[in-house]
Amino acid sequence: MVAIEDIRARARTLLESGEVRAVLGYQRGSAGTLAEPAFLTEPQQAASLVWDPTCIHNLALYLVNEKKRQRTQRSNDKRPLAVVAKGCDSRALVVLLQENHIDRSEVVILGVSCEGGGVIDPRKLTRALAGRAATTVAMDGADAIRVGTASGETTLPASELLADRCLECARAYPELYDTLYGDKAEGRSYSPRFAALNTVAEKPLDERRAYWNAHFERCIRCYACRAVCPMCYCDECVVDSTEFVVTPNTSADEKANRIRWIQRSPDASESAMYHLVRAMHLAGRCIDCAECERVCPVNIPVRLLNNVLEREALEAFEYVPGTDPGLPSLISSFRDGDPNDFVR
Amino acid sequence: MTRRTGVFVCHCGTNIAATVDVKKVAAELGQDEGVVFSNDYVYMCSDPGQQSVINAIKDHDLDSVVISCCSPTLHEKTFRDTSAAGGMNPFQCEIANIREQCAWVHKDKAKATPKAIKITRAAVKRVRRNESLTPIGVPVTRKVMVIGGGIAGIQSALDLANAGFEVVLVEKQATIGGHMIQLSETFPTLDCSQCILSPKMVEVSKNPRITLMTSSEVKSVSGFVGNFKVKVHSKAPFVDPEKCKLCDDCTPVCPVVVPNEYDLNLTGRRAIFIPYAQAIPASYTLDEEACLGLNPVVCGKCKEVCEAGAIDYDVKPKVTEYEIGAIVAATGFDLYDKGYLAEYGRGKYPDVLDGLQFERLCSASGPTGGQVLRPSDQKEPKNVVFIQCSGSRDPENHCAYCSKICCMYTAKHATLYQHKVHDGQAYVFYIDIRSGGKGYEEFVQRSMERDEVIYLRGRVSKVYPSKGKLKVMGVDTLSGKNVEIDADMVVLAQAMVPSKGTAEAAKTLKIGRDKDGFLAEAHPKLRPVESVTGGIFLAGAAQGPKDIPETVCQASAAVSKVIQLLSKPELEHSPTVAKVRDSHCTGCEMCVDACPFEAITLVNGKAHVNEVLCEGCGTCAGTCVRAAIDVKNVTQLQIHEMISACMGG
Amino acid sequence: MAEAVEVRKVAQESGEFEPKIVAFLCKWCSSAGSDLAGVSRLQYPSNAVPITVPCSGSVSPIYILSAFNKGADGVLVSGCHPGDCHYLKGNFFARRRIYLVQKLLQFIGVEPNRFRMSWVSAAEGTKYAQVIADFVKDLKPLGPHGKLGAKR
């Protein structure tokens, strides 16, 4: 069992001692049931920390954002940030470490194990409750979730509410942590890895094309998927331009030098290009927190585009992202025995 | 950034003009943005053609040109020089290949012309964004390392030393000499191999400019052309060559006997030994692996008897680091292992020998003092069968290539045998005889006519022992008959393969190998002694099967290339190298991992390219997901526009 | 869908459809191989427009996606055989990257035959001609690709 009191106590000591600049965790939501990211700087705020299956967000993102902010504000507070990290979040931290984006000294990791559970998919919850609003959501053993509503409590099978990625998760505990809360539970998983991906991948080619074309057609290019992704930390995305960051001194000529790999118009083909480029750029880096899919306002299964490359990385190259910060990344390494049959 | 580009379309006589409407290409491109001049001419590369480019550059104030002609491998340099003569930066000239990649491979003018337009337009788009560049100057170290002490390495080292350069000669065996020192007499003149090689070996040991490192191997190479840092590992020299008096007191007391590799295992040697009398350095050697034990000392007999006090069991292996300007790789060859040939007994029959073993039998310094005797019973063989192409020219099972010298040495072997055993008969099975070379064909003919060697055209399907003889089952394709010979000895002309360790050496040197594993030359015709890596040259059988004269030629050729390189006050390195866009680089190090030349390091959290190490391959650019690194003049922006041009836009 | 299939069929039957191909060739092997095809006067279809790059390892996935997005019906990347890379190992990185691009494209419903990688050495003029001829032959029945993600 993850004892939330322990996490709160740790957060309080860290803040009291001034060891950390702030604690990134989850607090009760101000709207709706879902917990929300909390940025705590005072010891007494530690009491507001929560841990339940609505702690969906990947907090690694806020670490990245905070780093960006510190850089622009030229802050010289060099103290680390403490971060509450689930298994997937911790893998994101590993990739960030692997890419030198953060230094291990910049972060204190409060690892929490999902202990056979996971986080819910809000869409599944809404569907299961048929419109009623949930007030509380808690794991009830490993296989069930207790949901409180205005009209009382119901217990639903976890497999109906957990997010797809949690159902498929093979390692529901932090890879890397300073303190660990809860037990590392091995051998769980409700569905096989890549189950959601396979249902699409197994469709015939024409159907697959129609499926994705319809999705790309719908994309509004709000870039929410990119904004929520802890790996999309570049100052300037190739999708916007790749020539340079615009400054007040940027001349028109220089602006003309930008590569327009992708047009801004929400044309299906441009959107497809955007999603494919993003998937390629996340190959070997995406740790499947599925935040991109969650935030998509038009329900594009963005996660699957990353999943397909994750599966290939595993099956063809035995590469699992987010396991070892010392490893060269998927595409900056190779083995002599890599698949070669596909080449003529 | 308005550019003034000139486009010049070449007819190449009718080579291009017959399939591509060159006038149309010039006219269309003339309409393109930024193209202020376009023209076509019958031979752009001719003097008047080049002059027209120079004139146009001046008259129309061009800042970039595209020559739409043949492959850039042919005339890129020509036209870059022309552009420079016209006062333009040579890197503002690009070639559109509309001959090899278009005119010559298509017939239909209606299809070839639009393709030629696309190719030319892509080049225009590219050149419009080219940077003006100047070659990067690099200082040089005037010291050369030669790796391998066979005839190739010896020749290279001597030539270099005689030209006044310092040389470090690295040989992994205890002595230099390579395979040539094992040979008896050499075709086509039959002069004694040791007699012609030993003086050169002595010269190596005497030359003050040559540092000889035997029992040594190169372990790492860093740096770049003109400025390599090479680490050489040397085995512990338990016997001090300075003190060793060659008295031979040590070998009789040594209790260990192991096969003698210098006699190809036809004889044995002790753990302390001298490879052969002419060894250089002239000293006994202690083979640590064969010795009963040095740490702690198990036997210690040799040290006890050595009056000169040359033996010291406590010396340690050492690593020496050298600063080197250029490297000659002369790592030589080995014979293809008989063990691979099931039909000839997998090397298990004692009287089935390979060519080098037969050389030892014929050699006056060999196990039999130059008499041809069967290893199994020391009797003189009366029927000897020589089988050519054993393991060569057999793409299905063995080596696909021709080992080139086996026809010649087999003829030599058969001749030597007939000279030594007057009542004997030599048979040669061959596929065909390849005897190109001065005096070579005459040599083969003499072996047939004067020395009465019987040549049978065909393959041998099987060799097996039967009643004290070796039954050779062959076919004579000229008469169409099966041939069976009861032979006393069989000699296999085994294929030549790269010497053991060539793969590792190539890796250490960062040079390529060809499909057969030999060291790869930069160009099969025009750059036969250079590797693709600047400053590393090739000589001898390491680059492909060859005989001694050819090896010596190549060694001297490699040396002349080295001298060219090291005679310049500064080296020029291509400036089309990677450059980092600091604003985009996040310091993820993916490019650092991917760069094949270790040219990138992180400096203050950003990728930094060592321009001298960078070969401009662009692997970094293909890897970086942030488009933070590009190769100059093949930037992503340029490729982006070239793609559009290829699509017709 | 049905309509698109119809269009493709028509194009196919009237034999008019000429696929547009962008071919990224490495300078040292495949481009040299295509030169040899030229020197040997081998004939092959004119559909592929070559872009010579230093090394197959320099081909960024975005080049491939972009070529499709600009209307290519097929894209080829060709490099030196494994172990023969002029830059020692650029093609190994390329192989891994291109494998992934290919799987991604297939996943979103791009026919496998539209994207190809080949190893063509400087000595393989014949192979280069064959690679292009085969590619064109395989692309013709597929009809135009249209842009990525666009309805056909």
Ligand SMILES: Cc1cc2nc3c(=O)[nH]c(=O)nc-3n(C[C@H](O)[C@H](O)[C@H](O)COP(=O)(O)OP(=O)(O)OC[C@H]3O[C@@H](n4cnc5c(N)ncnc54)[C@H](O)[C@@H]3O)c2cc1C
């Ligand atoms: C049976 C036979 C008969 C022949 N007869 C003739 C003949 O009559 N006439 C003729 O012209 N040619 C003849 N040849 C060919 C001749 O032997 C070769 O042309 C010649 O030996 C090639 O010299 P090399 O220096 O390139 O290679 P090698 O002689 O193989 O020398 C290479 C040297 O490099 C050393 N080495 C290898 N790797 C390393 C390393 N990593 N580090 C340090 N040192 C290394 C080896 O120990 C060796 O000393 C014959 C060949 C054979 C097999």
Ligand code: SF4
């Ligand atoms: S791969 Fe790109 S972002 Fe990463 S260090 Fe290299 S140039 Fe910088």
Ligand code: SF4
């Ligand atoms: S272009 Fe090639 S050699 Fe140069 S830095 Fe990039 S990867 Fe290294």
